[in-house]
Amino acid sequence: MKFAIVSKNDKKSWNVENYVKQELENHSWVYDQVQPELVICVGGDGTLLYGVHKYVNILNNVQFLGIHTGTLGFFTDYTEEEVDECLHDLLTKKPKIYESRLLKFQIDGDSNIRYALNEIRIENIIKSQIMDLYIDDEFFETCRGSGICLSTQAGSTAYNRSLRGAVIDSGLSLMQLTEVTPIQHSVHRSLGVPYIMMEDRVIKIKSESFDTAVLCYDHLHLPLTDTKEIICGMSDLKVKFARYREYSYLKRLKNLY
Ligand code: NAP
Numbered sequence: 001m002k003f004a005i006v007s008k009n010d011k012k013s014w015n016v017e018n019y020v021k022q023e024l025e026n027h028s029w030v031y032d033q034v035q036p037e038l039v040i041c042v043g044g045d046g047t048l049l050y051g052v053h054k055y056v057n058i059l060n061n062v063q064f065l066g067i068h069t070g071t072l073g074f075f076t077d078y079t080e081e082e083v084d085e086c087l088h089d090l091l092t093k094k095p096k097i098y099e100s101r102l103l104k105f106q107i108d109g110d111s112n113i114r115y116a117l118n119e120i121r122i123e124n125i126i127k128s129q130i131m132d133l134y135i136d137d138e139f140f141e142t143c144r145g146s147g148i149c150l151s152t153q154a155g156s157t158a159y160n161r162s163l164r165g166a167v168i169d170s171g172l173s174l175m176q177l178t179e180v181t182p183i184q185h186s187v188h189r190s191l192g193v194p195y196i197m198m199e200d201r202v203i204k205i206k207s208e209s210f211d212t213a214v215l216c217y218d219h220l221h222l223p224l225t226d227t228k229e230i231i232c233g234m235s236d237l238k239v240k241f242a243r244y245r246e247y248s249y250l251k252r253l254k255n256l257y
Pocket residue numbers: 043044045046047049070073074118119154155156157158159160162217218219
């Protein structure tokens with residue numbers, strides 16, 4: 001088996017990385033950072049996001065497994081104390097594969113399609129951002145406030161949850177649109193609650209100016225200078241999580257708070 005390890009930038013995670021690498025190589029696994037079949041992410045959910053973006057061009061051929069060096073997370077199935085159990089499972093068991101789809105987006109004037117496992121956010125902390133939202137080419141509403149967040153099921157427990165978006169149960173593939181500190185008054189109102197929508201919706205976001213706004217996607221971001229239009233939707237790309245043992249969604253959820 002060809003594998004790679006992506007680690008959080010701290011001593012605890014490097015120690016786990018070295019140990020796992022050594023043990024797997026002792027069992028004739030091949031360390032291959034270019035074409036791995038399994039990417040082991042050591043750190044936290046944030047490290048797994050980093051790993052997914054690092055290997056986004058070969059997602060169809062690669063599986064992911066997370067080891068948490070803090071408390072257990074959503075994308076991580078083992079803690080650092082369970083590393084030996086994790087290694088035993090890797091060497092002796094066949095995993096179940098759990099798939100999670102990525103959002104995609106494109107900004108005008110840029111041919112690149114970019115992807116997000118958790119969410120896409122347009123945020124402006126400098127001035128109120130006015131944007132028109134179109135869903136499947138039909139005008140929906142004008143948003144005024146600090147921004148919007150479009151989240152996946154996987155991302156529903158991340159930034160979306162801080163915006164008081166709903167947690168979406170594992171196994172449902174949906175998109176959730178929430179506003180960031182929306183302005184609501186007698187002249188302007190917007191939906192004001194999260195909108196959970198079917199995954200084949202296409203969302204177009206238009207503005208006269210996004211100049212001081214930033215587009216954040218997972219841990220990454222882009223400036224929006226000169227951008228007038230952003231198109232988002234669900235992509236066909238999926239992250240494949242290799243699950244070697246039962247660790248229920250409810251347990252993951254209860255671990256969160
Ligand atoms: P980060 O430090 O890597 O992550 C921030 C926190 O979000 C960490 O505690 C991380 O868990 C947790 N997290 C990430 N994905 C999650 C998920 N799907 N469900 C539950 N918790 C999750 O921050 P970053 O590099 O700026 O951004 C990465 C992600 O963090 C973003 O996609 C965003 O959703 C999330 N984030 C959330 C907030 C917020 O809730 N206010 C603020 C900033 C970022 P670990 O400790 O296990 O890595």
